[in-house]
Amino acid sequence: MIQPITDFQSWLAGQTITRKIDSLVLHHTYRPTTSQYDGAATTEAIRKYHLSKGWRDIGYHVLVGPDGRIWPGRLLDWTGAHALVEKPDMLKLFGSTSYLNTFSVGVCAIGDYDSEEPSALLVAVLREVLPALAQRFGIGEERLFFHRQVSATACPGKNFDPDTVRSWLKPEPAIAAWAADSWRWAQTKGLIFGEPNSPVDRQALAAVLYRYDRVKA
Helix, strand or coil: CCCCECCHHHHHHCCCCCCCCCEEEEEECCCCCCCCCCCHHHHHHHHHHHHHCCCCCCCCCEEECCCCCEEECCCCCCCCCCCCCCCHHHHHHHCCCCHHHHHEEEEEECCCCCCCCCCHHHHHHHHHHHHHHHHHHCCCHHHEEEHHHHCCCCCCCCCCCHHHHHHCCCCCCCCCHHHHHHHHHHHHCCCCCCCCCCCCCHHHHHHHHHHHHHHHC
16 A cells, blocks of 8 residues: 655655656646545555556656645656647657656646645645755756646646746745744645735735634634
């Protein structure tokens, strides 16, 4: 049975990588949806389905559940099976349909994010996973692609915004040590977004209080 990754930074540091990696590709599963997600049973079902297609393992390298748990897919050192480059403009850029499978890490959010909103936990964990991968392989925000950019698909869903996701790869503004735990807690709870040093007006304060009331309920 597949086991979740409990410390992504340590897990990533322990991976042996010999292939060139210069890009990240974000996906969603579409099916299963978030309501169909069942932890390890779901990731095992994805693995069995991908093996039935003749693949050597799950097509993606890393999966993140709506509960925020991180699941390993195929080895990071293996070529992926998640993003054929099919659109003519992107094929011209990459020069091969297999470029991204060969030189990228495929990260998949479990759920249907065309019709479902990503959970606060999922977003918080993606904000850890994607920058960690980008830092490990020296990848800039311009090399983070959505599956739909290269193939005829809606993946990873309309409820992920490319500019927002790419902004996660930018260096984080400094957070005062006394506020670090509180900031991480508020982000995990979905209470606050944006830059930690941005000023708070009355509208933003009202939004935070409203979200807090919903979390308590």
